[in-house]
Amino acid sequence: MDMEGNKRVFQRLSGGPSTASDSRHHPQQQQQQKVCFHWRAGKCTRHPCPFLHRELPAPAQPLSNGGAPKRFAEDSGSQFLRRGPKFTGGSNTWGRVHGSNAVAKKTEKLCNYWVQGNCTYGDKCRYLHSWSLGDCFDMLTQLEGHQKVVTGIAFPSGSGNLYTGSKDETLRVWDCQSGQCAGVINLGGEIGCMISEGPWVFVGLPNLVKAYNTQSNADLSLNGPVGQVYAMVVGNGLLFAGIQDGSILAWKFNAATNGFEPAASLSGHTLGVVSLVVGANRLYSGSMDNSIRVWNLETLQCMQILTDHTSVVMSVLCWDQFLLSCSLDKTIKVGLGCLR
Structure with missing residues (x-):
């Protein structure tokens, strides 16, 4: 067998000497000395790639009259365009992950x-x-001014202002163009929740619900709650409020008097009602008594009591035919049958 001929072939591919032991311990050495054609096209995605990410050195050329090899005398610019950049000092690591x-x-x-x-x-x-995936949102500004926890945020339709409520007992109005605070209203009690419906902003307070119309500047007080108002929602033309004493109060808007009148009081929960949601002609209420009650929006009667949670039901959500609820018991429950 022509071992010397094999050596010359291997040297031409690898640029270095080879021994029989190299071939025995590295059976894939021949394959790894090939240039990756994906790398030549600039789109190799293999990490690590088993093929070379560099051009192979040219075969040795005999010197003429003691001068430099003929390859060295070629125009470097045209060579770069034809074959891509040549790298010295070992294998090129571009496109690989090392370290x-x-x-x-x-x-x-x-x-x-x-x-x-x-x-x-x-x-x-x-x-x-x-x-x-993506970077669609950027931080524009930070609205500072509240001294305690912010418990509610509302953006009424047709208004250029943002409304925020806090346990520092203030309602702040922010100009959406400048980001500056346009006004502060001291309400004299911790704000437990806040929602908006059309031009109205509703603020839940201890023993009271405040209603502000951002178009007519109406300022109304809805009496009836006993204790902190924890949650509010609008459904079937009624405003519902979950109260600390376990009741759910409902008011109906009277267009003739441009005010709200008491419509109903829903009782059944034994502790505070902290979450409310409307869906599929039903009102769902989550309470500190660990239960969820399902109410018919037409008759305002309790249809079902769900007792699967073992701690406070912090939030409820009606999605399609599913009812989702989360609790301080560290679980999320998914129920089927919202539309029944």
């Missing part, structure tokens, strides 16, 4: 292993480890 601090270029494809909870690449994985 503990390297971060792979991310694609927009979700990592299936991350979804299953067993991706071992961590931050070095080139696929997404996130359910969201």
